[in-house]
Amino acid sequence: MSEAERHPPDEDRDLVARAQAGDTRAFEELVRRHQRWVFTLAFRMVGDGAEAEDLAQEVFLRAYRGLAGFRGAARFSTWLHSIASHHCLTALETRSRQPLYRLERERPGDDGPPPRLDRVPNGAPRADAVLEQRDRARLVQAALARLSTDHRLIVVLRDIQGMSYEAIAETLGIELGTVRSRLHRARMELKELLAPDL
Amino acid sequence: MTCDTARETFSDLYDGRLPLPAQEAVHRHLQACPACQAEWAAFQRVVLAVSDLGGAEPSPGFAARVRQQVEAPGWWERAVRWLFLPVRVKMPLHAAALLVLGLAGLLVYERSPELRKGTPPPRTLPPTAVRSQRPAPPEAPPPVAETGKPEAFTPPPLAERQQGSTTPQEAAPSAPAQAPAPASVPQGSPPEEQARGVPSARGKAAEAEPAGPAADALKRAETSAEARRDQADSASSAGKVEEAPPPGAASGAAVSPSSPAQSVPAPSTPPAAQVPAPRETSRKVLAARTPDALYSAALTDLAGQRYPQALNGFRAFIAQYPQDPKVPYARLALGDAQVAQGHPLEAIQEYDTLIRQFPQSPLVPTALFRQAQARLTLADPSGCTQLRDLADRFPRVPEAAQARDVMTKRCP
Numbered sequence: 001m002s003e004a005e006r007h008p009p010d011e012d013r014d015l016v017a018r019a020q021a022g023d024t025r026a027f028e029e030l031v032r033r034h035q036r037w038v039f040t041l042a043f044r045m046v047g048d049g050a051e052a053e054d055l056a057q058e059v060f061l062r063a064y065r066g067l068a069g070f071r072g073a074a075r076f077s078t079w080l081h082s083i084a085s086h087h088c089l090t091a092l093e094t095r096s097r098q099p100l101y102r103l104e105r106e107r108p109g110d111d112g113p114p115p116r117l118d119r120v121p122n123g124a125p126r127a128d129a130v131l132e133q134r135d136r137a138r139l140v141q142a143a144l145a146r147l148s149t150d151h152r153l154i155v156v157l158r159d160i161q162g163m164s165y166e167a168i169a170e171t172l173g174i175e176l177g178t179v180r181s182r183l184h185r186a187r188m189e190l191k192e193l194l195a196p197d198l
Numbered sequence: 199m200t201c202d203t204a205r206e207t208f209s210d211l212y213d214g215r216l217p218l219p220a221q222e223a224v225h226r227h228l229q230a231c232p233a234c235q236a237e238w239a240a241f242q243r244v245v246l247a248v249s250d251l252g253g254a255e256p257s258p259g260f261a262a263r264v265r266q267q268v269e270a271p272g273w274w275e276r277a278v279r280w281l282f283l284p285v286r287v288k289m290p291l292h293a294a295a296l297l298v299l300g301l302a303g304l305l306v307y308e309r310s311p312e313l314r315k316g317t318p319p320p321r322t323l324p325p326t327a328v329r330s331q332r333p334a335p336p337e338a339p340p341p342v343a344e345t346g347k348p349e350a351f352t353p354p355p356l357a358e359r360q361q362g363s364t365t366p367q368e369a370a371p372s373a374p375a376q377a378p379a380p381a382s383v384p385q386g387s388p389p390e391e392q393a394r395g396v397p398s399a400r401g402k403a404a405e406a407e408p409a410g411p412a413a414d415a416l417k418r419a420e421t422s423a424e425a426r427r428d429q430a431d432s433a434s435s436a437g438k439v440e441e442a443p444p445p446g447a448a449s450g451a452a453v454s455p456s457s458p459a460q461s462v463p464a465p466s467t468p469p470a471a472q473v474p475a476p477r478e479t480s481r482k483v484l485a486a487r488t489p490d491a492l493y494s495a496a497l498t499d500l501a502g503q504r505y506p507q508a509l510n511g512f513r514a515f516i517a518q519y520p521q522d523p524k525v526p527y528a529r530l531a532l533g534d535a536q537v538a539q540g541h542p543l544e545a546i547q548e549y550d551t552l553i554r555q556f557p558q559s560p561l562v563p564t565a566l567f568r569q570a571q572a573r574l575t576l577a578d579p580s581g582c583t584q585l586r587d588l589a590d591r592f593p594r595v596p597e598a599a600q601a602r603d604v605m606t607k608r609c610p
Binding site for chain 1: 205206208209210212213215237240242243244245247249250251252253254255256257260261262264265267268269577591
């Protein structure tokens with residue numbers, strides 16, 4: 001179930017109207033409703049909690065500043081998701097303000113290559129399922145980080161946020177066919193990266 | 199249905215977006231083709247693993263913090279309040295303060311003949327006009343640093359330093375109290391230059407715009423250096439443009455032959471051997487006062503395949519900020535730039551420095567691999583040994599797989 005479905009548009013609309021009138025508590029409530037979606041997107045895009053929180057905060061500030069121009073033609077959630085998606089893309093690109101020399105296999109801040117599940121530690125299989133799950137998550141996150149920002153975004157929107165193809169197309173302002181082909185390429189790329197370890 | 203066609207449908211098949219006949223066709227193919235069956239299973243596993251990542255929550259109090267941010271006035275709002283509000287009090291105060299300051303400045307100017315005498319020529323004059331108005335110097339005027347009162351035509355040592363600031367070899371000898379830079383200093387590595395020479399003077403001039411004579415001389419030096427470069431750009435043939443003019447010729451372009459520039463000791467390094475970095479790079483490097491700016495400029499040069507400039511930039515970065523966490527990356531980039539220039543020997547040295555200085559860095563396998571490749575380029579058999587060693591020491595990194603691959607192709 002998508003975020004928009006969980007929060008019916010009429011409910012958001014009241015809060016949006018109050019926020020547009022300058023009620024910051026109403027906007028806080030809107031943030032509370034949508035923070036999980038926005039933060040998840042930011043976190044999966046940048047892979048770092050603190051940075052993701054900054055990014056999510058920027059998204060909401062941007063939304064607040066643009067609230068006066070929001071006429072309600074689309075649902076608030078769709079509008080917000082669009083802002084969040086585009087802001088994440090822009091932020092990741094402007095990260096090259098402080099670019100590190102990027103390597104193919106890692107991003108700055110990584111502790112090193114992710115562990116391979118079949119070899120940690122001492123080649124013995126893990127008995128601890130929690131740890132294994134954590135390793136798996138780290139492995140997948142590292143693979144996500146190796147995708148291009150466009151591909152990463154579409155995988156996050158579809159496979160983590162659970163958005164439909166149509167909602168993705170509307171959010172990103174692209175054709176349905178582009179969503180399909182881009183998603184397919186991104187998933188195949190992930191398969192190449194992850195299949196040997198999963 | 200071919201395997202390729204079947205695999206092209208995986209994403210649609212997974213999301214149930216394939217029409218029924220196509221779905222059946224794919225399933226029939228999967229039943230008949232074990233390879234595609236395995237691929238399909240892997241595809242499903244991977245998509246499922248991504249979905250399992252799930253959502254994440256920000257830290258507690260996130261929404262309240264956003265509200266505080268929303269309620270906080272913007273910086274411009276704060277600035278306006280601080281400067282102008284309440285208008286009835288602050289505006290008259292500001293006007294009075296400006297008036298007092300202006301009057302005080304005028305008073306000081308009127309009562310200081312030295313100040314009036316030392317007023318620089320108008321900045322609006324183009325460099326060529328300044329040159330044409332420049333009288334033949336009667337005697338060698340004293341250097342700027344000693345008198346602090348430059349004459350209008352003074353082509354002080356600063357001018358030479360400014361012009362020579364493109365390479366440390368040029369800059370070092372012209373600095374009066376400094377020994378010439380050794381020839382072994384790598385071209386474009388500007389630690390000394392940046393630390394004590396032109397950039398610092400330029401930096402201060404740019405930031406504070408001091409009205410002192412030294413700053414004034416520096417400005418004129420910049421103007422004349424610009425003019426010389428412009429002349430060279432427009433007049434000279436292709437091969438000559440990038441060459442540094444010899445000291446005498448350099449003075450001659452902007453200064454008359456008997457100008458005091460010649461009274462400055464000539465650089466010990468032969469000018470013919472000096473190849474200054476292109477003008478845009480030296481500007482970029484000079485302008486980059488923070489480690490990130492310096493690093494970014496070098497990275498931009500590397501991406502733009504301006505390898506000499508990139509080398510200069512990374513070396514300057516390493517020399518000035520040796521503790522910066524990006525230094526290993528800069529080292530790696532130096533090696534890569536050398537490879538790209540077709541200098542495998544130099545690249546090997548750069549990689550070697552990275553490996554020795556940062557043995558714990560995650561970049562070591564990469565450096566080892568690229569160093570080994572550089573050795574193989576030179577038909578050096580130790581490249582194979584190094585690849586083998588890399589694969590043994592770091593069996594899990596992707597470079598190990600690449601090393602094995604290269605070994606099978608190139609190592610007996």
